[in-house]
Every structure is written in C-alpha cells, then in structure tokens.
Amino acid sequence: xxxxxxxxxxxYFNSMIGYVFIAFFVLITAIxxxxxxxxSLSPDFQYVFSSVIMMFLILGPMLTMRLLSEEKKQKTDQLxxxxxxxxxxxxxxKYLAAVTVFLISLLITAIFPIILSFxxxxxxxxxxxxxxGFFLLxxxxxxxxxxxxxxxxxxxxxxxxxxxxxxLLLMVETIVSSASGSQSFSLMFAGILALAVALYFYYNxxxxxxxxxxxxxxxxxxxxxxFVKRDIFTGLAGNFAMMFAVLTRFNNFAMGxxxxxxxAYFISFIAVFLYFTVRVIEKRRWS
Amino acid sequence: xxxxxxxxxxYGKYEAVKNxxxxxxxxxxxxxxxxxxxxxxxxxxxxxxxxxATSGEVSIDGFDILxxxxxxxxxxxxxxxxxxxxxxxxxxxxxxxxxxxxxVKKSDIKPMIEDIMDKIKISHVSNKLIKNxxxxxxxxxxxxxxxxxxxxxxxxxxxxxxxxxKQIIEIRxxxxxxxxxHTIILSSHILSEVSAVCTRVIIINGGKIVASDTPDxxxxxxxxxxxxxxxxxDMGKIKESFESSGNFSAFDMVSSAEEGTFDITVxxxxxxxxxxxxxxxxxxxxxxxxLMRPERKSLEDVFLEITENPDSYLExxxxxxxxxxxxxxxxxxxxxxxx
Numbered sequence: 272x273x274x275x276x277x278x279x280x281x282x283y284f285n286s287m288i289g290y291v292f293i294a295f296f297v298l299i300t301a302i303x304x305x306x307x308x309x310x311s312l313s314p315d316f317q318y319v320f321s322s323v324i325m326m327f328l329i330l331g332p333m334l335t336m337r338l339l340s341e342e343k344k345q346k347t348d349q350l351x352x353x354x355x356x357x358x359x360x361x362x363x364x365k366y367l368a369a370v371t372v373f374l375i376s377l378l379i380t381a382i383f384p385i386i387l388s389f390x391x392x393x394x395x396x397x398x399x400x401x402x403x404g405f406f407l408l409x410x411x412x413x414x415x416x417x418x419x420x421x422x423x424x425x426x427x428x429x430x431x432x433x434x435x436x437x438x439l440l441l442m443v444e445t446i447v448s449s450a451s452g453s454q455s456f457s458l459m460f461a462g463i464l465a466l467a468v469a470l471y472f473y474y475n476x477x478x479x480x481x482x483x484x485x486x487x488x489x490x491x492x493x494x495x496x497x498f499v500k501r502d503i504f505t506g507l508a509g510n511f512a513m514m515f516a517v518l519t520r521f522n523n524f525a526m527g528x529x530x531x532x533x534x535a536y537f538i539s540f541i542a543v544f545l546y547f548t549v550r551v552i553e554k555r556r557w558s
Numbered sequence: 559x560x561x562x563x564x565x566x567x568x569y570g571k572y573e574a575v576k577n578x579x580x581x582x583x584x585x586x587x588x589x590x591x592x593x594x595x596x597x598x599x600x601x602x603x604x605x606x607x608x609x610x611a612t613s614g615e616v617s618i619d620g621f622d623i624l625x626x627x628x629x630x631x632x633x634x635x636x637x638x639x640x641x642x643x644x645x646x647x648x649x650x651x652x653x654x655x656x657x658x659x660x661x662v663k664k665s666d667i668k669p670m671i672e673d674i675m676d677k678i679k680i681s682h683v684s685n686k687l688i689k690n691x692x693x694x695x696x697x698x699x700x701x702x703x704x705x706x707x708x709x710x711x712x713x714x715x716x717x718x719x720x721x722x723x724k725q726i727i728e729i730r731x732x733x734x735x736x737x738x739x740h741t742i743i744l745s746s747h748i749l750s751e752v753s754a755v756c757t758r759v760i761i762i763n764g765g766k767i768v769a770s771d772t773p774d775x776x777x778x779x780x781x782x783x784x785x786x787x788x789x790x791x792d793m794g795k796i797k798e799s800f801e802s803s804g805n806f807s808a809f810d811m812v813s814s815a816e817e818g819t820f821d822i823t824v825x826x827x828x829x830x831x832x833x834x835x836x837x838x839x840x841x842x843x844x845x846x847x848x849l850m851r852p853e854r855k856s857l858e859d860v861f862l863e864i865t866e867n868p869d870s871y872l873e874x875x876x877x878x879x880x881x882x883x884x885x886x887x888x889x890x891x892x893x894x895x896x897x
Contacts, residue, residue, distance in 0.1 A: 274658030278644075285646060350642035350703065353606040354659040355631040477570055556610045558569075 272356065275364030276371075279338070283372050292333055296376040299326050304383045314391035316384045317401040317525050324405075324441065324521070327412050331437050332430035334369045335416025339548070343424035352556070362417070362548045369413045377406055396527035404524025407537035411517055412437050414544035421551040443516045447509045458497055460508035465489035559584045559741050560605065560711060565614035567600050567765075574600045575611070576765040584710075587737040589756035589773075590745035591861060597765040598745040599639050602715050605743070606636040618711055632660070635709040639716055641700025645689035649680060649699055652688060653706060660707040670706070677732065678702045693720040701729070705736075712736060714744040718751060730755050749861055761864050768864050784825030784853040787836055788814055791845035796820055799843050805835050819848060 283289030303319045342348040351361050384398050416433040423429050468489055473482025497504060513519075517540070520533045560582040567575040575597045582588050590598045603609045605616050607623045607630065616623045621630040644652055650671065657667045675681040678698045683691060688699060697720055704712055717733065718726045733742060733755050746752050752759055753773040761769040761776075769776060789796055793813070800809055806824045814821040826832035833850065840847045 274655060277658065278655050281651075282646070345642070345645070346638065346640045347642040347644055349603075349608050349636070349638045349640075350656065351659070352608050353631060353634065353636045354656075355628045355661055356659060357628070556608070 272360035272364040275351070275356070275361055276368050279365055279368030280371060283368065288333065289372050292330060292372055293376040293379065296323075296326065296330060297379050299323060300380045300383065308383070308387060314387050314393050315397075316387055316393060317397040317527075319383070320401045320405045321525065324408070324518070327409065327437050327441075328434055331409075331412045331416050332433040334372060335413055335420050335433060336426045336430040337420065338365045338369065338417055339421040339552070340424050340426050340429045344426075348552075352552075358549050358552050359545075362421075362545055362552070366414065366417050366545060366548075369417065370410050373409050373413060374406065377402065377409070394527065397525065400524040400527040400529060403529070404521045404533075407524070407534065408517055408521045411537055411540045411544075412440070414541040414548075415440070418544045418548045418551070421548045440515055440517050443512050444518055447512050447516070454497075454501060454504040457504040457507040457509075458493070460511070461493045461497075461504070462490065465493060559586075559619060560743070561615070561617045562601075562605065563615040565601065565604060565616065566612045567597075567604060567609070568612045574765055575604070577614075578762070578765070578767055579614075580760060580767065580770065582741055582743060584741055585737070586758055587733070587742045587744070587756045589752035589759045590743060590762060591747065591749065591752055591759055592745075592762035593747065596762045598762055599715055600765075601762070602636075602713050602743065602745060603638070606634055606713055607631055608636075608638075632707070633710045635704035635706065635712045637700045637704040637712075637714045637717055639719075641696055641703070643688045643696055643699060643703075646687065648685050648687050649675070649691075649702075650684045652699065653702060656703045656706045660709075662707045670708070674702050674705045677705070679728070694722060694725050697721060698725075698729075701732075710741060712740045712742045712744075714742065716745055716747075718746070718748070726751070761861065763864065784823055785833060785836065786849070786851050786853050787822045787824065787840075787847070788816070788819055788849035789822065789840060789845040790819045790848060791843065793820060795843060796822070796845060799839050800824065800836075803835065803839060805832055816848070823853060825853075 283292075300319060300323055303322045304316070307313060307319055307322065308316060339348075342351065352358070381402070384393055387393050415436050416429075419432045419436060420426075420429040423432070465486055469482045469486030472485045473479060476482070517537075520530075520536050523530045523533045562581070563579050565575050565578040566573070578597070578601060590601070592598050600609070604611045604614075605618075605623070607616075607627050610624065616630075618630040618633050621633070623630045644655070647655065653671045653674065654667060657671065662670060672681070675684055678701055680695065680698050680702060683695060688696065691699065697717070701714070701717060704714065714733070718729050721729060730751060733744065736742065737755075737757075744752075744755070756773060759769070759771060759773050759776055760767055793811075797811055800806065800811075800822065805826060810823040812821050813819070822836075824832060824836060826835075836850070837847065839845075
C-alpha cells in the first residue's frame with residue numbers, strides 16, 4: 272500500500288495534474304473569497320465553500336479519472352496484481368494519494384480565513400466545521416471517482432461518468448424536492464430499479480432469458496404492489512435518493528455542527544465505494 | 559516447486575485452458591510451446607495469480623496462489639507478454655517502485671537494483687524515462703522488474719519478442735545463467751529458442767498439454783526411421799536399383815553439393831530398419847557410399863506435427879494410413895524448402 276501511495280503522489284507531481292489541481296482549486300477559492308469576503312466586506316468565509324462545491328464537477332474527475340483505468344489500459348495492473356500486495360491495499364494506496372492532493376490544496380486555502388481573522392471577528396466554529404465537512408465531501412466524491420475509474424479502461428469515459436455521478440449527487444435534493452411526492456415517479460423509479468437488477472443478472476449470467484424473466488418477475492411484483500398497496504410508493508424514490516444526499520450532510524458541518532452521524536455517514540459512504548472498487552478488480556480476475 | 563493441478567479456465571463458453579496439470583521441479587527451465595491462442599499466456603496469468611482459474615489448483619513452493627497469495631507471489635517474478643511498465647517513470651524509479659511493491663528491505667534496494675541493471679545491461683539507461691526507450695530495452699526493463707527481489711521462480715511470457723538477434727542471444731544466455739539459481743517457465747513460439755534454453759518442453763495446443771519431454775527426446779521420439787544416404791554413381795542406375803527394391807516406403811533423390819553424387823532419403827516400411835538393405839544395394843551395384851545418417855526431425859517438425867494432429871504423439875498406434883501419407887508429404891515439402 273505504501274509503495275502505491277508513494278508512486279501515486281509522485282505521479283501527481285511529476286505530471287502537471289497535481290499542480291494544476293492545486294492551482295485551480297486555490298484560484299477559484301481565492302476568487303470567491305475576494306468577491307464574497309473582501310469586496311462585500313463580510314467575514315463569513317464558510318459561504319465560500321458552498322460556492323466552491325460546484326468545482327468538484329471538474330476537479331473530481333481530474334483527480335481520479337486515470338487512477339485505475341490507466342493501469343488497466345497500460346496492463347500495469349499485471350505488475351500490481353502479481354505482486355505480494357492485497358487488492359484493498361492497492362485501492363487504499365491510490366485513494367489516499369488522491370485525498371492527500373485534495374487535502375494539500377484545502378490546507379493552502381486556510382490562509383484566507385487566517386487573513387480574515389486579522390481584520391474581523393470570524394465564526395471559527397463554522398469555518399472549522401466547513402473545512403471538515405468539505406474535506407469529507409471531497410473525499411466521498413474521490414471514492415466515487417475511484418470506483419468509476421476501476422470500471423472502465425478509458426480515461427475520458429471515466430472522467431465523463433465521474434462528472435455525471437458528482438452532478439447527480441449534488442442535485443439529489445433538488446430532484447427529490449420537485450418530484451419525490453408523486454407515486455408515478457416512484458413507480459418509474461421502481462421500474463428503473465427492476466431494469467437494473469435484470470441487467471445485473473444478465474451481465475453475470477450472460478443469458479438473455481434469465482435477464483428477461485428476472486425483469487418480468489420484478490415488474491409484475493411492482494405492478495401488483497402498485498395496485499394493491501399504493502401507499503408504499505409515496506416517497507419511496509425520494510427516501511431512497513436521500514440516502515445519497517451528501518449536500519444535506521455537508522450543510523450540517525457548515526452550520527458549525529460537528530455531527531457524529533454525518534461523520535459516520537461520510538466514512539461509510541467512502542468505505543462502501545472503496546469496497547465496490549475492490550470488488551470490481553476482484554471480479555475482473557474471475558471473469 | 560510449482561505444482562499445477564487440473565487447471566481449467568473458461569471465458570464464458572470458450573474454454574481457454576482445459577484441464578492442464580504439470581509439475582516443475584526446482585532448477586528446471588521449462589519451455590511452454592504452442593501456437594498463438596493455445597492458452598500459454600492464460601496459464602501463466604493463472605500461475606502468477608493475475609487471473610483466477612475456473613477450477614484447479616496452483617501452488618508455488620507449497621503455497622496455494624489463492625489461499626496464500628502473499629507468500630506465493632513473493633516467490634514469483636513475472637514478465638507478462640506486454641511488460642507492465644509505467645512509461646512516465648525512469649528505469650531506476652520504476653525498479654525502485656517494483657522493489658517497494660515486492661517488499662524488498664530498504665537497505666537492500668539500491669545494491670540489488672545496481673546488480674540487476676548490471677546483469678540485464680541497462681545501467682546506461684537507468685535515468686532515462688521508460689517512454690523514451692526502444693522496444694528491446696523496454697523488454698529488458700520488464701525482465702529486470704521480474705528479477706527484483708530475486709524470486710525463486712521466474713515466469714517469462716515470450717521474453718525475447720521484439721529483440722534484435724544479438725539481444726536475443728544475450729537474453730537467452732542470461733536466462734540460462736538465471737536457470738542455475740531460479741526455476742523458470744518461459745513461453746515462446748520460437749522453437750530454436752526453447753530447444754536452446756530449456757531443460758524440458760511442454761507443448762500446449764487448444765488449451766491442452768499435448769506433449770511434455772526434453773527437447774532431445776521429443777524430437778527423437780518422433781523421428782521416423784528415415785535415412786539420408788549420399789552415393790556416388792550413375793543417377794539413373796541408382797534410382798532404378800532403389801525403386802526396384804520393395805522395402806522402402808519412401809524414396810526421394812536430389813543431387814548433392816558434391817559433384818557426381820546424389821542424396822537419397824529412404825525410409826523403411828512399417829518401421830523396419832533399412833540401413834543394411836541400402837548398404838547391400840550400394841555394394842551390389844558398385845555405388846560408393848559416402849554418407850549415411852538418420853534423418854532427425856527438428857523440434858519444428860515435431861511442433862507442427864503435434865499441434866496439427868495431437869493424437870500422433872500421444873497415441874501413435876492410432877495413426878492411420880492417411881496420416882502417414884500426409885506426414886510424408888510434409889517431409890518432402892520440408893526438404894524442398896531446404897534445397
């Protein structure tokens with residue numbers, strides 16, 4: 272794990288990616304800092320983060336798109352997987368390297384609230400909370416990106432898919448608040464879920480009949496439930512989607528609440544996606 | 559040392575490896591021989607733990623590759639078909655990374671890398687980025703990576719591909735040298751390479767082992783009882799006298815490099831030794847016998863024969879007339895090629 276971590280860190284800073292990431296991150300933060308704090312004469316630095324979050328759409332894929340996809344493409348995963356290193360070790364090494372680069376840029380931006388503190392009373396709790404929340408949020412996005420890069424061996428696909436995934440994660444609240452109440456929306460959602468399950472079965476058995484019959488069974492169950500017990504569809508999709516509402520969790524931190532459940536939420540979110548990544552790599556060996 | 563038991567690998571419905579079993583003892587150099595797509599690389603990938611077998615067991619030095627991967631992998635150095643190189647690293651950086659990965663002690667890394675680079679003759683490119691190296695050098699760096707940590711077992715998938723003839727000889731000598739202290743499995747479809755380097759050859763075709771023996775014995779066991787005879791005498795007379803004797807199943811005559819002499823290839827019917835018969839004909843007709851030697855099949859012939867019709871090696875009694883005729887035709891073709 273250490274060897275892989277070291278190599279990835281080196282990789283980030285031998286290529287331009289590490290520097291570009293940090294420079295871009297600090298620059299954007301600085302722009303928002305200038306607009307929201309200096310030009311508006313406001314000491315509320317925590318709002319800067321809420322604005323900066325959208326940057327993850329570009330910064331996330333940048334950090335993770337090549338992590339595992341490139342190994343697969345260049346066949347260098349053959350070296351990693353035939354060395355006496357465990358797969359979780361490989362995944363964790365890569366993940367921690369990406370998180371480290373993110374953390375470095377985050378620490379550099381700490382200079383802005385420190386500057387502020389010389390001239391105004393800053394809300395230390397909110398700012399520290401924002402930092403912790405922002406770090407956890409970013410780390411969660413990196414875990415998602417790492418998982419996506421393990422699925423494809425094409426960097427561009429990996430980058431675009433990560434962009435979409437982060438976009439969806441950021442939009443969860445908006446989508447849910449506008450559509451979750453309706454039962455037909457939940458029905459549609461259940462249908463998509465059934466399709467996903469069917470595809471999963473098809474993918475694993477490579478048997479079209481199995482996939483189709485699984486889909487028919489699922490669809491039948493859903494339809495029967497819909498006509499017999501329509502109530503359970505109220506808010507079903509919304510409740511499910513809210514499991515991915517990372518932004519709501521982040522807002523707790525921004526308010527200066529060091530909420531244990533939110534910390535646990537992010538840590539398990541990350542753990543789940545790292546586990547998925549390990550599974551994807553393991554599965555490839557068996558297929 | 560390396561034990562492979564009932565290995566099976568299916569890709570969906572396609573069976574890449576069908577029940578392969580073999581043992582490799584310490585100090586052996588095994589050559590995996592087979593046409594493209596025979597299952598060589600798949601087998602090697604399974605032995606090294608890169609992919610998992612559908613069923614079957616692989617153990618290295620008693621450590622199962624699935625149940626105890628860390629210990630097993632520690633003992634293997636692997637050079638895959640495409641060397642797994644990080645092209646954005648320098649050769650030294652790359653080897654340092656490989657050492658880290660394989661858990662070489664920190665204090666040993668530097669001298670070990672120097673030693674390996676010396677052996678493989680890449681010291682002079684040690685600070686170059688791998689992306690700027692030629693294919694031959696990349697291959698060598700890949701080999702150097704396999705040597706990192708001095709594993710007991712080396713698995714080399716087509717180690718001399720892409721090298722120039724001089725480099726090929728160097729690498730072969732190197733492999734022989736390494737064979738003194740390592741157990742080696744190498745794959746190749748270059749037969750001369752395998753016969754030059756390996757102590758044992760395993761021929762794989764269609765995912766099955768079709769033959770396994772020393773290179774010498776392998777070509778011996780398939781060499782037919784045909785002989786090359788060089789005679790001085792009249793061409794027409796020689797031809798007539800040999801053809802009139804009914805004991806030869808095949809007869810072929812060409813004029814040799816020496817003036818006034820002819821090379822004849824004869825073989826006896828049903829495996830009968832026909833040397834005396836040939837000698838007597840020569841004496842009776844007053845031909846001068848200049849040379850008589852058994853026609854040994856090269857490993858090339860063996861390979862072609864086995865991979866094209868695997869039954870001929872494993873169960874020679876099953877050979878029927880058609881196959882014999884085909885073989886003869888092939889032998890003739892070969893000779894014409896030589897001419």
